[in-house]
Amino acid sequence: MLSRADRVMVDASALESAQSAAHLPVIWSLLGRHVAFHRRLVDLTNSVKAALLLSQSIYWTRHGRDIAQSGGWFHKTTEQWNWETGLSLREQSGAREALKGLALLEECRLGIPARVHFRLQLESLRGFLSDRWGGGGESADWSDRVMLAEMLGPSIAYHRVLAEVGGGVHAGLMLSRALYRTRLQIARDRDAWVCNATARWSAEVGLTRREQENARRDLVLAGVWEEALRGMPPSLIARIRLDALLTLLTQGAMPAVNATDGTVGPVCDEATDSFVQKGETSLWQPHMLVSTKAPSQFRQNRHPSIYTKSTSESVQPQHRACVVREASAPDPAASASEAAPGGGGDLIFPDRMLPQERAAARMLLQPCADQAQALLDELAGRLQAEGVRGSPVAYLRGLIARAQEGTFIPELGLAVAAERLNRQLAKKQRVAREAEEREQVAVRATPAYQARIRAQRERLSQLRDDMKQHLAASRPR
Secondary structure: OOOHHHHHHHHHHHHHHHHHHHHHHHHHHHHOOOEEEEOHHHHHHOOHHHHHHHHHHHHHHHHOOOOOOOOOOEEOOHHHHHHHHOOOHHHHHHHHHHHHHOOOEEEEEEOOOOEEEEEEOHHHHHHHHHHHHOOOOOOOOOOOHHHHHHHHOOEEEEOHHHHHHHOOHHHHHHHHHHHHHHHHHHHOOOOOOEEOOHHHHHHHHOOOHHHHHHHHHHHHHHOOEEEEEEOOOOEEEEEEOHHHHHHHHHOOOOOOEOOOOOOEOOOOOOOOOOOOOOOOOOOOOOOOOOOOOOOOOOOOOOOHHHOOOOOOOOOOOOOOOOOOOOOOOOOOOOOOHHHOHHHOOOOOOOOOOOHHHHHHHHHHOHHHHHHHHHHHHHHHHHHHOOOOOOOHHHHHHHHHHHHHHOOOOOOHHHHHHHHHHHHHHHHHHHHHHHHHHHHHHHHHOOHHHHHHHHHHHHHHHHHHHHHHHHHHHHOOO
16 A cells, blocks of 8 residues: 555656646647758767758758759858758858868859858778678668668667757757657656766767866756656656756747847857746756766767667658657647637638647747737648648748738638638528528427417318308209
8 A cells, every 4th residue: 555645746747747648649739840960970970060061061952952053062061061960150150170080071152142051971981881880782772771770770860940949959959859658668668857967878879078067057057957866776867858948839928039149049069058048947957967067177978889770761761751650649639629620719711731740730820819829720731732841830830920020921821811701601591591400390380389279270271161052052953
């Protein structure tokens, strides 16, 4: 028999697990597309940021438009690299220099006006990977997914938006991996705490001890990370505060644009104290069980021997990337409000949106409630026209940003709203006819109506009899 205190702890743990399972599907809908980050490239470049830039360069080399006609060259601006990876101008420069030093990346100014283009040295990359891990043979076919998976190894799903939450690429990568492990824990009916050992994080994401401590500190300051000691001997575990993360993702609590280099939010080399947070009045106080002193003469722990298997596919997917292959947590959006057509409540959602996407959209639309339905109508029109290639939530986020800037002008949404109005009018007319028919049926069933009908029938019968008698009397004899 459990004591009362134990029962309270069990109930609290069950409630916490249910809340975590409810938050996760909505969070995944808000994350949008991910970057396929290849952990093996960290050992090759000795830099997480260079490996991230190299991973994205491999993706564009394989999937870029007209990449074959251009001889492997592709164009990317500093803002585009930042939008895709979260790397600041200074971090991009360092990563590019590291890749050029390894003879893996070429740069050239092409076109009029001249713009910087990039090209991967695929043979050099294949040679480095083959020397260390084998595979690929003497020549590599980069369109062969099997060969690519053999050379690059498994990849980690890195969500760029989480770099904004954590204030840097390292924190975003760590949070992305922790979210995946949290999802697996909850899917297996376990609590949301995950192992926080330094060696394991280094094996999975390639961060050194110092980089991990800085990332964990930034996540704690953002209010989305907490740690504790558990077991005998005690081991360090960590947990994502999913409620705080959901608040940051839905209420627009993202860092402002950096005026110096055009990056979004603080970068890893800058202080994150200016990170704008929501819910600062929470009673929860951040804490991190790690020494504030930097490790003395700690060498990097980046060796392929500690590399373990990871998540996601070997390449970045082209389709909606919010779905993870493993079993997911129960969907919280299957509530009574979602049972109504269109998503429940006063808003009408596009039919093609999933329940968790509708829940995420409802939270995103809270700051612009007066334009919420117009934004959803525009999204529905774009979905019908097959104009949304990624996640509907990500497209809706862009529409919301335009609405907040005052530049949103409905186009396809006008036809959607008119069609819905016509359906509503037709429905009202149909309901009115049905109500009238039911009223007539009810009136006909009353005794007074039946008596009146009988009286009319008797009167008609009497008139018919009188007419027969009159006709019979008027005939000649």
